[in-house]
Structure formats: C-alpha cells, structure tokens
Amino acid sequence: MTKVSMTVNGKARSVEVPDNTLLVDYIRENLRLTGTHVGCDTSQCGACVVHVDGQAVKSCTMLAAAAEGAEVTTIEGVAASKDDLHPMQVAFKENHGLQCGFCTPGMIMAATDMVSRYKAAGKTLDEPAIREELEGNICRCTGYHNIVKAIADGASKMA
Amino acid sequence: MYDTTYYRASSVSDATSKLAGTEDGKFLGGGQTLIPTMKQRLAAPSDLVDVSGIDALKNISVEGDTVTIGAACTHAQVAGSSEVAEAIPALASLANGIGDPAVRARGTIGGSIANNDPAADYPAGCLGLGATIVTDAREIPADEFFVGMFETALDEGEMVTAVKFPKATKAGYAKFPNPASRYAMVGVLAAQTANGVRVAVTGAGNDGVFRHAALEEALGANWSADATQGVSTDEGDMLADIHGSAEYRAHLVGVMAGRAVDNS
Known part of the structure; x- marks a missing residue:
C-alpha cells in the first residue's frame, strides 16, 4: 500500500491504495468519479482517457502511483462550473456526436487535448487530422461522422 | 494484475541499485507495454522501478552529426521535437506513427527498445540508422543490441539511458x-x-x-x-x-x- 496524492479537477486528493492500482480505478473506485469509463481495458478504446499534467493518457494503462503529484483532469472537471458545459461538450450535444454515450468522456478528453496541441504547434486541425487523431478512441455506435463534426465545431468554440 | 511494489527512481544510480535489491523487479518506463502485459498476468514483476521521472533521461540534444535521445523521452516528445525533425526527419515521423496520441504521450524510446517487440517501430529505427544504445554500463551498437524476439544484449539489471543516432544522408x-x-x-x-x-x-x-x-x-x-x-x-x-x-x-x-x- 502506498499513499498516492494528486490534484484531481483542482482538488487535492490523497488515498492509500495497493501499488498495483490503475489510475482509472483510483479515479472511479476511490474518488467515485465514474465519468471516466473502462471499455476494452487493453489500451485500445480510449474510453478511459483523462489528462495528466495537460496530456491525454489512457488511465487504464497507467498506475495511480505513477501519477503521484500530478494534475489530473477528468470529464467531471472540464466545465467551468457544475451548471455549465465545456464548449466541446456543447458541440457534441449539438452535433449529435454520441448515441449510447459510453465512449463520449474519452472522446471529449481526447478532443480537447488535440485542439490544444494543434493550437500550440500552430497546426490546422482539419477533418483528416481529427480522424487521424481519433486513432485511439473507439465508438461502436456513431460511425464517427458526427464525432468528427462535433470536434471541428468544438474546436472553433474553444478559440 | 498480481501484487507488485512500486518505486519511483530519482536518478539512474538510484534505479539500478534499487532494482538490484529486488527479487524479480523490472524497470518501468511509460508502461504502455508492461502494464497491459501485467494486466494479462503474462508478467508478474515483484517490484517496479519507475524510471520515467528521471529528469536526466528526458533530454534530446544534437551535437555535430549525432542526435542523442534520453531513454525516458516519450514518442510524443520525439515526434514533436523540431531538432529531431531537422536532423533526422524519418525518426520524427517514425515516432509520430507509434500507437495513438495517448500512447505516444506515455510510451518511451528506452522502454520500446528494451522490450524489443518484434513489431515495434523503434527497433527498425535504431537498426536502420545504425544507432548506438547507451546504458548505465556501456555503449552497444544496434547491430549487437537486438538479439531476437523480445531479447536484447542487455545484462540483468542493465538499464538503457539514451540512444545516439548518427544523422543520415x-x-x-x-x-x-x-x-x-x-x-x-x-x-x-x-x-x-x-x-x-x-x-x-x-x-x-x-x-x-x-x-x-x-x-x-x-x-x-x-x-x-x-x-x-x-x-x-x-x-x-x-x-x-x-x-x-x-x-x-x-x-x-x-x-x-x-x-x-x-x-x-
């Protein structure tokens, strides 16, 4: 057991967990933030994507202990307040970028990450780029078309 | 995943001495292969010595005709490095094609080559460019480093610290x-x-x-x-x-x- 401390959605959290605890289990089971999902559990589907120190990572493929001292953002922490939605969440809603919604938290976290990376690098996030960037996020309902539209729309709303 | 004991190393010597004291420990880089392997219970290291936080292993430098990439540099870091893109564009493009964005944010060059997966990209990069693998003990030419499937010339407890790539024409x-x-x-x-x-x-x-x-x-x-x-x-x-x-x-x-x- 190790006491693992990190900042999650702006709040300092500290929990004693077994060393083999995955970050996603720390988030879901210990912090009860269940918006982050486990889909495949084999690093393929991206339903578990969260931001660690500003980078999108698969929380099912990282130990909680490796996030000691990190700033973590989950889907629960993207909006400015409890009553608000993040512009990317609004874009998914308006563009029908989800059906069952299981993959959506990971999609949103991957989307905001790609927008900020492309902005920082001065690159254009056009449709082919969005499709390429979604390599690690799998949706079994939508066929991706509206997800891609939603991300393009959300990117313009984040500007 | 079986039980394990996690330790975050602060330096190369801290990592190697810590690992030497374990029963069946392994170095942990970004964990993009090792963690899934442990989840499938195909690996059960008694201890994990995390080397991904060692600052000295996170640098990319270009001196003369040599590009040196620290073992803990992530694929995203190599793919996004303007120095690498200028010196050896093929290497930046190789790194940019590994896995997906979230995997590239965690996976490291040292972890990739130490694992020597027969379908990984970096082994081809190292061997094709004639790189030299730097460890805590010695320097190993890529021609001698990649021994076989999941097998390298690394000794027990030896740790990759950097890879030196000569610029190619x-x-x-x-x-x-x-x-x-x-x-x-x-x-x-x-x-x-x-x-x-x-x-x-x-x-x-x-x-x-x-x-x-x-x-x-x-x-x-x-x-x-x-x-x-x-x-x-x-x-x-x-x-x-x-x-x-x-x-x-x-x-x-x-x-x-x-x-x-x-x-x-």
Whole structure:
C-alpha cells in the first residue's frame, strides 16, 4: 500500500491504495468519479482517457502511483462550473456526436487535448487530422461522422 | 494484475541499485507495454522501478552529426521535437506513427527498445540508422543490441539511458500498420549512412527486427523505389499469424522498402 496524492479537477486528493492500482480505478473506485469509463481495458478504446499534467493518457494503462503529484483532469472537471458545459461538450450535444454515450468522456478528453496541441504547434486541425487523431478512441455506435463534426465545431468554440 | 511494489527512481544510480535489491523487479518506463502485459498476468514483476521521472533521461540534444535521445523521452516528445525533425526527419515521423496520441504521450524510446517487440517501430529505427544504445554500463551498437524476439544484449539489471543516432544522408520509414493495434505488420527503415545503405525490417521477421542484405545491396547500387522491385525476401524467415501469412509479409517487405525510399 502506498499513499498516492494528486490534484484531481483542482482538488487535492490523497488515498492509500495497493501499488498495483490503475489510475482509472483510483479515479472511479476511490474518488467515485465514474465519468471516466473502462471499455476494452487493453489500451485500445480510449474510453478511459483523462489528462495528466495537460496530456491525454489512457488511465487504464497507467498506475495511480505513477501519477503521484500530478494534475489530473477528468470529464467531471472540464466545465467551468457544475451548471455549465465545456464548449466541446456543447458541440457534441449539438452535433449529435454520441448515441449510447459510453465512449463520449474519452472522446471529449481526447478532443480537447488535440485542439490544444494543434493550437500550440500552430497546426490546422482539419477533418483528416481529427480522424487521424481519433486513432485511439473507439465508438461502436456513431460511425464517427458526427464525432468528427462535433470536434471541428468544438474546436472553433474553444478559440 | 498480481501484487507488485512500486518505486519511483530519482536518478539512474538510484534505479539500478534499487532494482538490484529486488527479487524479480523490472524497470518501468511509460508502461504502455508492461502494464497491459501485467494486466494479462503474462508478467508478474515483484517490484517496479519507475524510471520515467528521471529528469536526466528526458533530454534530446544534437551535437555535430549525432542526435542523442534520453531513454525516458516519450514518442510524443520525439515526434514533436523540431531538432529531431531537422536532423533526422524519418525518426520524427517514425515516432509520430507509434500507437495513438495517448500512447505516444506515455510510451518511451528506452522502454520500446528494451522490450524489443518484434513489431515495434523503434527497433527498425535504431537498426536502420545504425544507432548506438547507451546504458548505465556501456555503449552497444544496434547491430549487437537486438538479439531476437523480445531479447536484447542487455545484462540483468542493465538499464538503457539514451540512444545516439548518427544523422543520415537520407532516410525514410514506411510501415503497414495492423489496423487495430497500429503495430507494424511490416515496417522498413531505409537509410543512406556514412557506412553505406542500411535497411532494417520490423514486424515481419520471425526472430524480430533484422537487416535486409539484398535490399541494402540493391539500394546501394540504385537509391530508388524501382530498385526494390524484384528483390525477394525469404518466406521462411517471416512471421505468420491471423493478420498475414509469411508470403504476404515477404511481399510487403519489398513494398514498404520502396515506400521508405519514396519517403526519404
């Protein structure tokens, strides 16, 4: 057991967990933030994507202990307040970028990450780029078309 | 996942001495292979010594004709480095094609080559460019480092600290990724180096990454995609699985070699 401390959605959290605890289990089971999902559990589907120190990572493929001292953002922490939605969440809603919604938290976290990376690098996030960037996020309902539209729309709303 | 004991190393000497004191410990880089392997209970290290936080291993530097990449540099860091893009564009492009964005944010070059997965990209990059693997104890030429499938020349407890890449006159990488895993079904790095043309193939060989003498000879005589046509690859040396037969992979080697030259 190790006491693992990190900042999650702006709040300092500290929990004693077994060393083999995955970050996603720390988030879901210990912090009860269940918006982050486990889909495949084999690093393929991206339903578990969260931001660690500003980078999108698969929380099912990282130990909680490796996030000691990190700033973590989950889907629960993207909006400015409890009553608000993040512009990317609004874009998914308006563009029908989800059906069952299981993959959506990971999609949103991957989307905001790609927008900020492309902005920082001065690159254009056009449709082919969005499709390429979604390599690690799998949706079994939508066929991706509206997800891609939603991300393009959300990117313009984040500007 | 079986129980394990996690330790975050602060320096290379801290990491190696800590590992030496464990029963059956392993170094942990970004964990993009080791963690899934442990989740499947295919590996059960008693201890994990996390080396991904060692600052001294996170640098990329270019001095003269040598690009040195610290072992804990992530694929995203290498892919996004303007220094790498300028010195060896093929290496930046190789790093940018590994896995997916979230995997590239965590996975490291040291972890990739120490694991020597037969379908990983970096082994082809190191072997094709004629890199030197730097460890806590010595320097190992890539030609001697990649011994076989999941096997390297690393001794017990020896740790990769950096990889030195000589700049190539020309180099290109092309891979045919498995559509699900993004691992190479065949990946070829072709380079014109100070020591002649080198061609390394990953994903295809039944004993891991290998150099392709016939392609090196053909491209040494004529650096063009056309020169790769008609160069045969022995099917007996190829992997065969549900994703592709040995015959299919042997054919893809030539096709990817041509594309690698086109990308150079």
